[in-house]
Amino acid sequence: MLYHFLKDMFDILRLRYKTPAEYLYTLPVIAAVLLLLGVINAANMSPLFGQHPAAIVFAVLLTVVKWLVLSRAMRAVLHYYNGAQPLPLWGFTLASEALSIPMLALFYIPQLAVAAMFYQVWIFWVQAIGFMRMGNVSVWKVAVGYILYFIGTLIIGSILLMLFIQAGWMDAEAINRQLQIIMQPPAS
Numbered sequence: 516m517l518y519h520f521l522k523d524m525f526d527i528l529r530l531r532y533k534t535p536a537e538y539l540y541t542l543p544v545i546a547a548v549l550l551l552l553g554v555i556n557a558a559n560m561s562p563l564f565g566q567h568p569a570a571i572v573f574a575v576l577l578t579v580v581k582w583l584v585l586s587r588a589m590r591a592v593l594h595y596y597n598g599a600q601p602l603p604l605w606g607f608t609l610a611s612e613a614l615s616i617p618m619l620a621l622f623y624i625p626q627l628a629v630a631a632m633f634y635q636v637w638i639f640w641v642q643a644i645g646f647m648r649m650g651n652v653s654v655w656k657v658a659v660g661y662i663l664y665f666i667g668t669l670i671i672g673s674i675l676l677m678l679f680i681q682a683g684w685m686d687a688e689a690i691n692r693q694l695q696i697i698m699q700p701p702a703s
Contacts, residue, residue: 516541520548523610528638532645538606547612553578555619563693569684577672582612584667585660593637593650602649611642 520540526532540697548606553575557564564570586608615638621631679685
């Protein structure tokens, strides 16, 4: 099943799409991909949240939330605009989000940053083009889905962060200090 998932990823990368119903994966594949994406996101967020286990769990949960919100937002927007049956976008969204896994190489070879930036733009567009083709809608209607995704992820992610802080798993003051350090302009 993992071979099928990887083949779908490479097909998406080359703008070869299937119908949304064909992107079906088993629970172990979905869990493994989400865990891997979550760990990568935890590494990206470590300057702000640190490297303790609660930060890793937060990043993994946030990754799951992002996947669910993007799938749901696009499903709702595409259904609203094309009037057809709601599309099962969970699998396509997962496969297209998994295209960011090679970004892991940046931790080991930071000189690839410029190439990685172009790659990130490409994988965003292949995902957006996939949503446009599957829903038979324009780029502006897909943009509405991304706006809903951004707002939904921001709200749910903030609630999740507050829950972690209230439970004592993360320290709000430490996060604020790290945020201030990150936001400071470099000394000349």
